[in-house]
Amino acid sequence: MRKSVIILLCLLAQILQAKENFQILYGPYLQNMTENEVTILWKTNRRAISWVEIAPQSGQHFYAEEHPRIYQTSFGKKVISKLHKVRITGLNKGATYKYRICSQEVINQEERYVQYGKTASSIVLHKEPLTFTTLDNEKASVKFWMVNDIHAQNEILHKLVGDIKDKADFVVFNGDMLSDIRSEKHIFNGFMNEAIKSFASEIPFFYCRGNHENRGQFSTEFINYFPTNTGMPYYTFRQGPAFFIVLDSGEDKPDNDIAYYGLSDFESYLKQEVAWLKNIVLSRDFKEAPYKIVFVHIPPVGMSWYGSLLVKKQFVPILNDAGIDLMLCAHFHRYLYNEKGQDGCNFPIIVNSNIDVTKVNVDNSGIALEIQDTLGVKIKQFHFKR
Template identity: 25%
Template structure:
């Protein structure tokens, strides 16, 4: 039994489809005549309650529908002669992002909330894709906390449109943070990657923790500086590649939880030199249109040279998440080639006037 609608995440040149299930089971996805399996070197995975299946983006974009096939195992997997229950099939239509006007909703910092961010997204109306931008579970102390990711994406997308997931600093905390990467989209195991949804090109970045690795709060469990050094090499590689120079791209976006070009006070004033380098490389070689952030628990549109630009913003930064008691405000985008409408909406149905950037 599926616990939510499938979550179809865009990462690299594939969709990584995540489906949480109630019982021990195996899973595959059928697109046309071809099956794509949740497998580990030829073994169907059943130990995890969250299935993960990658499919080539073009295959699903062309087919516009897929079937989730789920088969529960009777009792624990034996070495020989397992007994399986009948296969259950769940069909979904899929609408890939197309065209030169693209609607997207952004959610971050929900910290375990599900209903309020879903209501805020509904207030924006129909979308072509969804962004989840970090700190969705409050921490990784229990694996069940991961479910809020699939609940939000399942409800907002219905399994019918793509989503993008980026990790936040709270996602690095707790006993299961080290296996969080098995439960979210990654490329080559990394939580930083590029993605493409229709004519939108994206760079997903991960700033890691928000304080020095030696901070007592982490108790010696963090090596984010080392992680960011790897990410620096990745950013430099992407900057020099051709992937963001395609004429069909109408918007280039950087999605990152932490607006890393702002000035922070102690102990949050980490990696200023490295973050300034990231911003410079991105600005000069990628030339993005918009940087999409959360983390501050505030909402606002910040132009280059504005009050939060301390380390050379590569472009306008939109900070778009405000959680509160029984409340959430997020941000909707309407991307066009020459402009983007930024519209904040909340769980009470309040809708801000569009700010065009």
């Protein structure tokens, strides 16, 4: 009887899905941006092959000519999926491009036959196409905004970054955008739909994983939705005069704590990250950058919990000898500032609260930083000179 009910429910779900129009559910949004490459992601309600049509920014309408298609492929074959990730290469640094995403439904796939359905795409007919601008290591300055510990409070996220257009090169999510990751729908309803509506289709964001992104049954899928150039939640990138290190601080309690149900092994994981970090600070790209800025969710100061102590033990000795100009943290849900030299750290540390946005501008005069609340009122201001 139970088996029959399950079969009936599955058939009913298939019938309802068949009646629903093929469509793009979420996205697009930009990830893993570099000088010459970018990944564009989106989600459809049914399986499809997907591509991006791209063109340099110009005065021509998108329909003035045919544009090349860059497909989502895997080892030479087009990918059939609901989650679409198209990596675009061969771009020019500091250049602006317009683009359209397209997905064609795959209704049926057999050994020697594929049946295609309708195509869904972003709109370019009655509105301007989406655009993005690649990074540029030679740019004289870099501007970015950072928010953190939003915990699915979309209203706060909107107030903090809703007016970012043309004001920053990128955004940093410094962890705990959700309290846990339960499902794909949870990711998008929790904060990504708001991010996409506000900026993420045209301005990239770089994600620094927090401890709460490690929780929930869907948390192991994190890297599939937020890909990086290392394939890991820790990575580096550069824009203008600044070299950025994004660290993963893991969890805030020991691996054997009952809160993790025997599923945590961050101590081993962080040892691998430490080995990676040692090589990064020895690299020519790192050494030649005028400024070095580190993002890490859990600060190495401010409390005596396991997470903060472990970050201090594992990362700070390496960073102390590396000439770091600034560390930006989160986690405490309150503002904190540690001057250079405090608590054994040879660099200043700023912890952003969960209801403020940190806005940073880096140029040849130094690092200018301003913290604003949800009303746009300036809370704190710093200028770290070279």
